[in-house]
Amino acid sequence: MLDIGCNDGTLTREFRAALLSKGGASKVEAFGVDIDADLIARGQRMYSADEVQLVADDVAAHDHEAQIVSTAKAYDLVTCFGVTMWVHLNYGDEGLLRLLRRLAHCTRGSLVIEPQLWKSYKNAKRRLRRAGANIPESFVSIGVGSQEELDEMVHCALSSHFTGHTKLGTTANWGRNVWEYFDHSSDEASLGGE
Structure with a gap:
């Protein structure tokens, strides 16, 4: 499994443990990647490489070369929580689409x-204005302007790579939808069923 935006790897480790105990897997190789090298270093001190392998990397960067997110569909499960807005705000529409393509290409089974x-985007811009900071051009150049347009952009980008998708639920704290995109042709059962 691969966890994008893994922070210090705590959730990555919990996913691995759940897959081992509840998912019936006998072995789970877990990888986590986050742009924040300090968080990765903290996680590396907290967890053994047998539990989770953590890498500091910016997988949304235009010139990304890391092996952990390769173009070969290598991971049975890829997770991406709380990352898309930051990629979108910092790299614009093309950056978000590039990230979604990379996630789809490295997923063999399910992408969660x-x-x-969209309201979080507006709040981020407001915070910058209040702080007196310049709003980066990437913030201004985003082509979507509503939740519906944002949902459509994400769904269209991922649907071209997967055979199905399902809503797994909504996060309690943030009210965000959690989606699973899956490929039934891989003979893998989806996490949320059909």
């Missing part, structure tokens, strides 16, 4: 993704 809400 939690896109942020």
Whole structure:
């Protein structure tokens, strides 16, 4: 499994444990990647490489070369929680689409993704204005302007790579939808059923 935006790897480790105990897997190789090298270093001190392998990397960067997110469909489960807005705000529409394509290409089974809400984008811009900071051009150049347009952008980008999708639920704290995109042709059962 691969966890994008893994922070210090705590949730990655919990996913691995759940897959081992409740999912019936006998072995789970867990990888986590986050842009924050300090969080990755903290996680590396907290957990053994046998539990989770953590890497500091910016998988949304245009010139991304890391092996952990390769173009070969290598992972049975890829998770991406609370990352899409930051990629979108910092890299624009093309950056978000590039991230979604990379996630789809490295997923062999299921991609579980939690896109942020459009209101969070507006709040991020407001916080910058209040702080007196310049709003980066990437914030201004985003082509979507509503939750519906944002949902459509994410869904269209992922639907071209997967045979199905289902809503797994909504996060309690943030009210964000959690989606699973899956490929039934891989003979893998989806997490949420059909």
